[in-house]
Amino acid sequence: MNDKLTKEEVLHVAHLARIKVDDDEIEKYQVELKQLLNDVDKIKDVEGYDEERMIAPWPKDTILREDEPGEMLNPKEVLKNAPKHSGNYIEVPIVISESEGA
Amino acid sequence: MKYLDKTIEEIHEALKKKEIKPIDLVEESFERIEKNKELNAYITLNKEEARKRAQELEEKEVGDNLLFGLPIAVKDNIITKDLKTTCASHILENFIPIYNATVVDKINENNMIIIGKTNMDEFAMGSSSRTSYFGAPKNPWNKEKISGGSSGGSATTIAARDVLFALGTDTGGSIRQPASYTGIVGMKPTYGRVSRYGLVAFASSLDQIGPMTKNVYENALLLNVIAGADDKDLTSAEKGKEDFTRFIGKDIKGMKIALPNYFMSDIVTEEIRNEVEKAKKILEENGAIVDYVDMKYLDKAVTLYQIIAMGEASSNLARFDGIRYGYTTENPKDIEDLYLETRKNGFGKEVKRRIMVGSYLLSGENAKIYYNKALSIRDDMKKEFDRIFKDYDLIIGPTTTTTAYDLTDPMDDPSKSFMDDVLVIPVNMAGLPGLSLPIGFGKENMPIGLHIIGNSFEEATIYQLASFLEKKLNLDLNPRKDDENV
Numbered sequence: 001m002n003d004k005l006t007k008e009e010v011l012h013v014a015h016l017a018r019i020k021v022d023d024d025e026i027e028k029y030q031v032e033l034k035q036l037l038n039d040v041d042k043i044k045d046v047e048g049y050d051e052e053r054m055i056a057p058w059p060k061d062t063i064l065r066e067d068e069p070g071e072m073l074n075p076k077e078v079l080k081n082a083p084k085h086s087g088n089y090i091e092v093p094i095v096i097s098e099s100e101g102a
Numbered sequence: 103m104k105y106l107d108k109t110i111e112e113i114h115e116a117l118k119k120k121e122i123k124p125i126d127l128v129e130e131s132f133e134r135i136e137k138n139k140e141l142n143a144y145i146t147l148n149k150e151e152a153r154k155r156a157q158e159l160e161e162k163e164v165g166d167n168l169l170f171g172l173p174i175a176v177k178d179n180i181i182t183k184d185l186k187t188t189c190a191s192h193i194l195e196n197f198i199p200i201y202n203a204t205v206v207d208k209i210n211e212n213n214m215i216i217i218g219k220t221n222m223d224e225f226a227m228g229s230s231s232r233t234s235y236f237g238a239p240k241n242p243w244n245k246e247k248i249s250g251g252s253s254g255g256s257a258t259t260i261a262a263r264d265v266l267f268a269l270g271t272d273t274g275g276s277i278r279q280p281a282s283y284t285g286i287v288g289m290k291p292t293y294g295r296v297s298r299y300g301l302v303a304f305a306s307s308l309d310q311i312g313p314m315t316k317n318v319y320e321n322a323l324l325l326n327v328i329a330g331a332d333d334k335d336l337t338s339a340e341k342g343k344e345d346f347t348r349f350i351g352k353d354i355k356g357m358k359i360a361l362p363n364y365f366m367s368d369i370v371t372e373e374i375r376n377e378v379e380k381a382k383k384i385l386e387e388n389g390a391i392v393d394y395v396d397m398k399y400l401d402k403a404v405t406l407y408q409i410i411a412m413g414e415a416s417s418n419l420a421r422f423d424g425i426r427y428g429y430t431t432e433n434p435k436d437i438e439d440l441y442l443e444t445r446k447n448g449f450g451k452e453v454k455r456r457i458m459v460g461s462y463l464l465s466g467e468n469a470k471i472y473y474n475k476a477l478s479i480r481d482d483m484k485k486e487f488d489r490i491f492k493d494y495d496l497i498i499g500p501t502t503t504t505t506a507y508d509l510t511d512p513m514d515d516p517s518k519s520f521m522d523d524v525l526v527i528p529v530n531m532a533g534l535p536g537l538s539l540p541i542g543f544g545k546e547n548m549p550i551g552l553h554i555i556g557n558s559f560e561e562a563t564i565y566q567l568a569s570f571l572e573k574k575l576n577l578d579l580n581p582r583k584d585d586e587n588v
Contacts, residue, residue, distance in 0.1 A: 016461035017416060018423075019454050020442035029458070032516045036412075036459045039517055042405045043475055053474065054481035056307035056337065057293040057533020057558075063336045077200040081427035092425055093437045 004030040005037070106130055106263060107580075110168055110320055117171055118164045124171030124215060125156035131173040131217050134264040142239045143258040145178045146186045147218040155215045162213060168323060170213045174267040175259050178219040179226055179302040180311065182206050185216070189302050190234035191224045193422050193429045193448030203300020204335065205269060205311050205328045212327045217265055221255030224450045225419065226276055226304045228252055229522035230509075233452040238509055241284055242581040243548055247506040250280030250522075256314045257284040263582055267324050268314040273304050274407050275501075275526030277312045278538040282501035282551025285540040285579045287321045287568070288314045292558050293533030294339035296325075297332035305414035308407075308530040316579065318539065318569040322346040325561060341559060349566035355389030357567065358494045364400040365499030365525055365553075374500045377542040377550045381498070384574050385567075392498070395490060399483040403528040404520050406483070409463055409476040410531075416460025422448065455516055484532040491557040496567055499525060501538040501551035525553060535561045539568045540579055549579070 005013075010029045014021040021029060075088050084091035105113055105127055116122045132152075135144060156171070164170045176182060179189045181199035183206075188194045202210070209216065223233040231254025232238040239254045241247040242262040249258045253270030257280035260268050270277040272290035281288025289312045296311045303309060313324035325346045332338045361382065366375055382392045424430035424444030431447060434440035449457070463472045490497060503524060520527075529536040535558070538551040552571070556564040 013458045013462045016465055017454070017458040018420075018438075018441045018445055019449070019458060020446035022446075029455075032455055033459060033462075035516050036408065036455065037462070039520070040405060040408050040459070040463065040472055043402075043409060043472060043479070046402060046475070046479055049475075049479050049482050050485075051478055052481050053477035054484055055477060057484065057531075058307075058337050065333060065336075073200060080200070081197060083424065083428075083430035090425060093434055093440055095437050097436075 003034060005034045006030070106134065106266065110266065110323070113172070114164070114168050114170070123156070124159045125153060127171060128152050128156045128173055128215055128217065131265050134262070135218070135259070138242070138262045138264060140240065140245065141242060141258050141262055142237055143221055143255040143262065143264065144175070144218045145188055145190060145221050145236050145255070148185055148216050151185065152215050152217050159213055159215070167213060169267070169327060172214050172267060173217040173265045174209055174214045174269070175217055175220050175256055175265050176206065176269045177222055177253050177256050177271055179222060179271055179304075180205060180269060181300045181302065182216065182219065185219065187219060187302070188235070189225045190222045190236055191449065191453070192235045193444070195235065195429060197428055201300070204297035204332045206300065208328050208330075214267070214327070220253070220259060220268060223252035223254070224453050225302070225415070226252040226271055226273055227415070227452050227456055229275070229279060229519040231255065231280070232509070232513060233450055235450060240509065241506050241548075243285065243506070244546070246508055246510075247548065248283065248509050250283035250506060252276040253288070253314065254280050257281055257286055257288065260284070260286045260314050260316055261581055263316070263580060266315065266320060269311055269328070270314045271301060271309060271311050272530065273308045274411060274530050275523035277314060278501050278526050278536055278551070278553060279523055281314060281538040282540075283506035283549065285549030285581070286314060286316055287318050287537065287539055288312065289321050289325060289537040289561065289564070290529065290535060291325060291329065291561055292339070292535045294337050295341070295535070295559065295561070296328050297330070297335040297338045299332055299334035303418040305411040306418060307414060308411060310530075318565055318572050319347060319350055321537070322350060322565045339559070344562070346562050346565055349562045350569040352566055353388065354385065354567055354570050357390040357496070359385060359390055359392045359567075360395045360490050360494040360497045361392055362397045362400060362497065362499060363394055364397060366394075369524065370500050370503045371544075373544045374502070374504070374550050378498070378500050378552060381541045381552050381571060384571065388570070388574070393494075397490060398486050399479060400528055402479060403483065403531055404524050406476045406480055406531055407523075407527045408520055409472045410480065412456045412460035413464050413473050414460070416457045416464060419453070419457055424448070452519070480531050483528060487532045487534060495563055497555040499553050501526060501553040505544040505546060505548035505550060529555055534558060535564055537564050537568055539571060540577060541571065541575060542577070
């Protein structure tokens, strides 16, 4: 069992999580993430279990409520916590640039 | 002015006779918190609003509500309207919620007064509260020691006797383990007993809010307030109104109790096993039947937890994107850069590790290899508990494998925080209620807790046993010396 992930593996995992990893952090993550992955690998040794799954300790089926209008949050209040907003909209950087645009 | 050291009935009488007003209790709490400042139990104090609330309550009838006018501390991952809620994270350092969690509404409707928001591990990820962006709380029994986690601040403020009541949350032991380390009573109710609406989600199939108090009776009283179905949380249970104190004071003759061998194996220190044996003896002398039993899968609980909790966390924490609320990075190049930089700078080390591993475990084929298999074994573990509860009323064991360790112990082992909760995690997996009760002290004079597990929705039976033992043991659980009192 390797005690380290490769650099590429760390960068792949960081990408999945949308967390930037600086070059000087990679080495630390190679070891730490590998240790946690070794921990969870222990599940591969468990045998003789029943296939039925428990998604949550909740015996009931999905509960549906009546589709009735209720209280809504005030947009002005909602926007108070947004780092950037303009009017009733939250501002974000350009998602699709003109050069990539459809 | 030492009202907070009196019994809850005495405080209630004094309020009723108007010898004191709620504001006196609020001021006494703030004085004690100030005096215990170095314990670092709080992230935010609710000074202005608490005083305002106390004055408003002067206009109301005290009535028969034992909790009327009493201060309560709330863990900082439970949202409070207009009161900063940080989850002990840089990413939410300035987050001001615009609505209340259901439990917070219930506390307010019950005329209790929120005194502040307590310190914790960042997003409840950790077992010592040392992953808090605001520094770790200290154990009132010994300031060199951890208070445990993740509800370390709530445990600290109860042990220090700053307030009578606190709310914690428990995903893999985060109420019971710090309760054990600090010599208080902490209950994780059955999954579905308490609404999770307004609890910042960590692992949604495991999270539960619960009461932390200095004794069993007060714990049951607080559960009376916060329990109940909620339209806003469709996993909250329709169980009808129930008085959780109703079996307190009843004897335990004929009660059947299981003690799993795994809980008494050499993963637990000898001094803790000895205290559990002593408790077992008291129970037997009073007519309970306590049997050692074998239970499958208990030793697999940490592995299941790592997969399920990290998996669910990676999904739940995807919402912290620097766009809708919380910290955001300055001048991002594009949207991808905004996510990457915000999450890099906003989250602490432990949280980042868990999100990364969780994302990996849920990606592609891994979901089958790890997550689906973990859910299958989780189902088997629940069935194993069901099997035991066919023959037994309760299960007991130690809450923790050691007493509270030093704040300066190394934090570089990523598995350590999971292993600290090895005895309490199975309860979250099966959605069961579990309580930690102080039953003695170790050689360093640090508290030891007994873990009492009940079948689903059997909290009242847990309180029955806990209060019986509490009375028999009659321990002095106040770490504050008289000369330190306010």
